[in-house]
Amino acid sequence: MSRLLTKDDVVGIFPPVPTPFNADESLDIGALRADLQKLLNIPGLTGLCLGGTTGEGYALTPQELQTIIGVAVEESNGKLPIMAGVIATTTADATLRAKLAGEAGAGAVMLTPPMYQSPRDDDLFGYFNDVYEASGMPYIVYNVLPHLPILLPLMTRLAETPGLIGTKESVGGNLDLLGDMIQTLGDKISVTWAHDWQFFMGAAMGASGSVSGLASTFPRLMVAMFNAIQENNVHLAREIHYILYQIPKYISMRNWVGGNKYVINLTGRPVGKCRRPFGEPVGEQAANLKRAVDQAMAWERANLGVDLAA
Template identity: 25%
Template sequence: MNIRGSICALATPYRQDGALDLDGYARLLDYQIAGGTEAVVVAGSTGEAHGLEHEEYETLLAFAVRHVARRVPVIAGTGEASTRKTVRLTRRARELGADAALVVTPYYVRPTQEGLRRHFLEVADQGGLPVIVYNVPARTGCDLLPETLAALRDHPSIVGVKEACADAGRIRDVAALARADFAFLSGDDGTAAAALEAGAAGVVSVVNNLVPRTFRALCDAGRGGDREALARHAAELAPLIAALNCAPNPIPVKAGLAELGLCGAGLRLPLIELAPGPARTRLREALGRLVPLATAA
């Protein structure tokens, strides 16, 4: 499993009646592939995984697998708070055709490091898919430490880590664990350039939903060791990344997708749409500097 480069954490579009918008999802998938995105994540944090009914999760993943048609790898978000549930969902993702599983650390239950080690080993042993470990302490209340990650990387089915902790020391420590069969993927847009410079093999990105070509250029420059181009693309993206920080993900990126005409801005409670005002104006202006807006006056 060679998952590298520019990877999009896909948003999940909804129709006005709240149902899945598969037409919008097809547009988003095609926009990503045309823009050079090298893999897509279905039903991750940005995809509002925990707002999906089980039947909707299956519909969304099966649709993505069919529509992508092996043009790029499809990575399924399968992480749950329970190890048994995570194994069960990972097995189902395999049956639906996913190429790999993105498994977030168990949220809310606050496991120990030993509990985390056993959790990921059991998912790798029993889930049937290559596993990308996902560490995002700001969302889960649980931090997978580098020494625990080092104990996991020898498992043949654990193929990488998406590290969303933006601390410079953490980036350095996780980068030191990377090797040919274990990929370090950044999970934070704001420090993506620094992670690529430190040796990350790629980035699982939110902003990529909106500007896949620019983000692919950033990843190519970083992986190619072109520091000048990396700095230039990072500077181009910085205002948009900053604008996306105006509200919890995926609220702002959904607003941006609506500006591009790819899908509506609707979310599911308790998430609500980004209200009109200065934050939305900044987002629209930053996005408009990089790509044409469908809603331009």
């Protein structure tokens, strides 16, 4: 069994990994292994997360999640820790996914609140705690649901329990909430930031890292920006921010996952298309993304000396 993660492990740039599919929408394990090897060879990454939003965890069966976690653990071979996304609508389903991920070697899970309805805070507290107690898997809260944000009072309650090791502050939160989380809970849990178009600001405020889509599309640039902020090189961090920020802006116009895969494919990492009904960008969205990606790749080649497509 892999070592279970603590808050000190969920720091830095910890990319989510896309899930490649064959033409018949079955898992493309060969393409997944190839993409994992490219990511594992990027200096400065601190871990990998499979089965989150970027990994289309909402479209995977529990057994498929277990499969891709096992592949990632095998490919990583201890080089980087592996975290599993758990996206479910019931405690039973979330618990099954967490257990299977743990059996496959994941060190923690990224646990999304139940997606479809809006439970009371007491019920949400029970959801997170019940999944932890039944599976034994430490977790970070994936604060991604605008209709069901996990706000400071509930996060504070969860931080008093043994299972919570961090939070991924995404579109369920904002910079104000991020600041409150860092000031109130930063010594107890890892407070990461996943508003991609505002990563510069969140990291400068003290976010401990990112498990975000942009970390998957341009991991080297995200490592460079995060490191520049840690080194108080505001000029460089701000320059990278402006190179990157249009990409998540255009992706978020429609179908985040399809846009993310489209961008990753453009950078030379073939990860295929999404499971239906989610397609890839077309028209103006696709043209804007292509232009922004070309700009970011050119900057990366000129300043970091790497060629993503190589």
